[in-house]
Amino acid sequence: xxxxxxxxxxxxxxxxxxxxxxxxxxxxxxxxxxxxxxxxxxxxxxxxxxxxxxxxxxxxxxxxxxxxxxxxxxxxxxxxxxxxxxxxxxxxxxxxxxxxxxxxxxxxxxxxxxxxxxxxxxxxxxxxxxxxxxxxxxxxxxxxxxxxxxxxxxxxxxxxxxxxxxxxxxxxxxxxxxxxxxxxxxxxxxxxxxxxxxxxxxxxxxx
Amino acid sequence: xxxxxxxxxxxxxxxxxxxxxxxxxxxxxxxxxxxxxxxxxxxxxxxxxxxxxxxxxxxxxxxxxxxxxxxxxxxxxxxxxxxxxxxxxxxxxxxxxxxxxxxxxxxxxxxxxxxxxxxxxxxxxxxxxxxxxxxxxxxxxxxxxxxxxxxxxxxxxxxxxxxxxxxxxxxxxxxxxxxxxxxxxxxxxxxxxxxxxxxxxxxxxxx
Numbered sequence: 001x002x003x004x005x006x007x008x009x010x011x012x013x014x015x016x017x018x019x020x021x022x023x024x025x026x027x028x029x030x031x032x033x034x035x036x037x038x039x040x041x042x043x044x045x046x047x048x049x050x051x052x053x054x055x056x057x058x059x060x061x062x063x064x065x066x067x068x069x070x071x072x073x074x075x076x077x078x079x080x081x082x083x084x085x086x087x088x089x090x091x092x093x094x095x096x097x098x099x100x101x102x103x104x105x106x107x108x109x110x111x112x113x114x115x116x117x118x119x120x121x122x123x124x125x126x127x128x129x130x131x132x133x134x135x136x137x138x139x140x141x142x143x144x145x146x147x148x149x150x151x152x153x154x155x156x157x158x159x160x161x162x163x164x165x166x167x168x169x170x171x172x173x174x175x176x177x178x179x180x181x182x183x184x185x186x187x188x189x190x191x192x193x194x195x196x197x198x199x200x201x202x203x204x205x206x207x
Numbered sequence: 208x209x210x211x212x213x214x215x216x217x218x219x220x221x222x223x224x225x226x227x228x229x230x231x232x233x234x235x236x237x238x239x240x241x242x243x244x245x246x247x248x249x250x251x252x253x254x255x256x257x258x259x260x261x262x263x264x265x266x267x268x269x270x271x272x273x274x275x276x277x278x279x280x281x282x283x284x285x286x287x288x289x290x291x292x293x294x295x296x297x298x299x300x301x302x303x304x305x306x307x308x309x310x311x312x313x314x315x316x317x318x319x320x321x322x323x324x325x326x327x328x329x330x331x332x333x334x335x336x337x338x339x340x341x342x343x344x345x346x347x348x349x350x351x352x353x354x355x356x357x358x359x360x361x362x363x364x365x366x367x368x369x370x371x372x373x374x375x376x377x378x379x380x381x382x383x384x385x386x387x388x389x390x391x392x393x394x395x396x397x398x399x400x401x402x403x404x405x406x407x408x409x410x411x412x413x414x
Binding site (some may be wrong): 054055 | 267282302303312346
């Protein structure tokens with residue numbers, strides 16, 4: 001990924017936050033079927049792993065060998081940025097359009113787990129996390145489904161772990177703009193309801 | 208990509224609409240530097256091409272040769288779907304969590320253009336499209352910037368075209384659910400402000 005110094009994300013908490021807020025990774029593989037991607041929710045597990053599961057019918061665990069390099073792409077909200085939004089344009093016409101976004105590219109080595117214990121563990125972790133967010137204390141639990149049914153469902157999935165080898169974070173958030181231009185871009189985004197992106201920009205706000 | 212029959216997107220207009228609504232492609236290459244991705248706005252050009260531009264400083268045009276296969280990923284809004292949202296759960300406990308999303312994977316052969324005419328053409332097309340959407344008749348035009356400045360900016364970019372060889376569309380939109388469950392999932396998403404995704408689901412609504 002093209003990484004100009006000014007847009008390199010240096011805050012680990014920003015990268016972790018992005019992954020947590022947008023857990024549906026585009027998992028890119030270059031397996032026996034060539035370039036492919038699958039969109040799978042994943043969770044951080046400790047410092048150096050991401051975990052998730054795929055359908056047994058998903059060829060990813062056949063086309064990508066254990067230990068194969070994969071790229072997981074996480075991305076937040078994005079938006080076109082118009083030169084009209086730079087207030088300094090009145091006195092300085094040297095502006096062009098751009099695009100704002102925040103991404104994390106996580107590289108790692110994937111391995112697949114077919115044993116029921118591993119599969120049950122990752123389903124449990126995902127369920128706990130997303131149900132707590134969605135339904136709080138009234139969250140669905142694996143034990144809400146009949147035991148036979150869950151066993152069948154677990155037999156139809158494969159768990160995976162990605163051992164992280166490299167993380168690239170890029171935050172293209174108008175942080176290279178004059179204070180007045182930056183403030184107006186944030187305002188224009190908010191006026192259009194692009195609030196998540198505007199919110200990510202706030203830490204670069206100046207007085 | 209894992210493509211169960213029920214989630215294969217068969218409507219070309221849905222795929223075109225997704226690309227138009229979410230033009231920031233994740234362009235995946237497997238070049239001399241291995242798996243990499245860059246996030247670049249692109250436009251459909253005719254039936255069989257996508258066009259855009261990258262910074263001259265972006266290694267993509269050096270690591271991926273003219274004619275190299277690339278994968279462009281386009282994705283709309285996504286959301287976790289809780290089993291609690293299926294009304295039929297009261298009488299049938301056989302449900303598990305899932306995730307809804309809509310993606311298009313466009314495969315093609317990339318080529319890069321370094322001549323000013325090609326670069327000016329693609330910048331013009333992108334500007335026209337996004338300025339019309341953003342600012343209507345008051346849209347910024349390339350001619351709003353000084354000629355020397357625009358020439359310098361154009362000298363710092365590379366245009367590209369992707370000749371499309373394959374398109375995979377996947378719409379995971381609860382279309383495989385009972386009518387009452389489908390309707391309640393849509394309602395839960397709307398109640399949480401996940402309106403774009405709910406909107407994409409509407410065509411599967413039943414009486």
